[in-house]
Amino acid sequence: MRILVVCAVAEEAQAVEAGRSLRHELDILVCGVGPAAAAASTARTIAENSHMGRAYDVVVNAGICGAFQGRARIGDVLIGTDSVHAELGVALPWRFQPIDEIGFGTNRIGCNTVLTVAVEGVRGEILTLASITGSDGQAANLAHRYPDAVGEAMEGFGVATAAQQAGLPFAEIRTVSNFVGDRNVEGWDWGSALKSLTGAIREL
Numbered sequence: 001m002r003i004l005v006v007c008a009v010a011e012e013a014q015a016v017e018a019g020r021s022l023r024h025e026l027d028i029l030v031c032g033v034g035p036a037a038a039a040a041s042t043a044r045t046i047a048e049n050s051h052m053g054r055a056y057d058v059v060v061n062a063g064i065c066g067a068f069q070g071r072a073r074i075g076d077v078l079i080g081t082d083s084v085h086a087e088l089g090v091a092l093p094w095r096f097q098p099i100d101e102i103g104f105g106t107n108r109i110g111c112n113t114v115l116t117v118a119v120e121g122v123r124g125e126i127l128t129l130a131s132i133t134g135s136d137g138q139a140a141n142l143a144h145r146y147p148d149a150v151g152e153a154m155e156g157f158g159v160a161t162a163a164q165q166a167g168l169p170f171a172e173i174r175t176v177s178n179f180v181g182d183r184n185v186e187g188w189d190w191g192s193a194l195k196s197l198t199g200a201i202r203e204l
């Protein structure tokens with residue numbers, strides 16, 4: 001099986017590389033931060049490899065993330081059931097209206113759960129945002145809007161869109177470096193999250 005694993009930054013790619021198994025052919029793409037870079041870079045890589053006769057069977061987005069308080073802990077592995085774009089819709093003064101409600105597509109792409117059946121972790125929706133949530137108030141609002149969301153990151157929905165348009169199964173695996181909320185980047189535990197990421201890829 002040929003697997004494309006998409007990471008935002010080099011540190012995540014190194015953690016994935018450390019967990020690589022010889023059972024599968026696995027390419028690692030560093031796409032850059034955010035959903036637009038993730039979608040464009042993933043789509044281009046899928047197309048180029050297909051033209052070279054090296055088509056992928058599966059696309060996986062792997063990286064670190066923030067977790068919603070009480071739903072997961074630092075270092076936990078999160079396995080997406082759905083990748084949800086939490087900013088795609090209409091920001092009404094009194095509530096956020098997802099794009100689905102106005103008939104212009106969907107902000108949700110289902111993850112293939114068979115791919116990740118052997119990976120131990122917390123299962124739930126993983127949100128994608130172009131902006132990292134930077135306050136406890138915003139975090140509470142998102143947690144309320146998405147009661148089944150376990151974490152947030154910045155690339156999942158972009159990678160999922162590229163995979164879906166290419167007709168490929170998609171999975172999102174994240175490991176928790178911080179809690180969603182007040183921005184304190186010094187408090188992020190990259191070490192624990194990257195170590196867990198290596199372990200999760202080993203189980204994939």
Ligand SMILES: O=C(O)c1cccc(C(=O)CC[C@H]2O[C@@H](n3cnc4c(=O)[nH]cnc43)[C@H](O)[C@@H]2O)c1
Pocket residue numbers: 008009033034063064065066067131132133152153154155177178179180181185
């Ligand atoms: O704001 C900063 O100064 C800063 C410092 C270090 C790293 C960053 C990033 O932008 C990395 C974000 C990267 O990691 C994912 N991630 C991790 N935690 C969260 C989160 O709580 N909310 C959203 N994304 C998160 C994300 O997928 C990025 O690829 C910034």
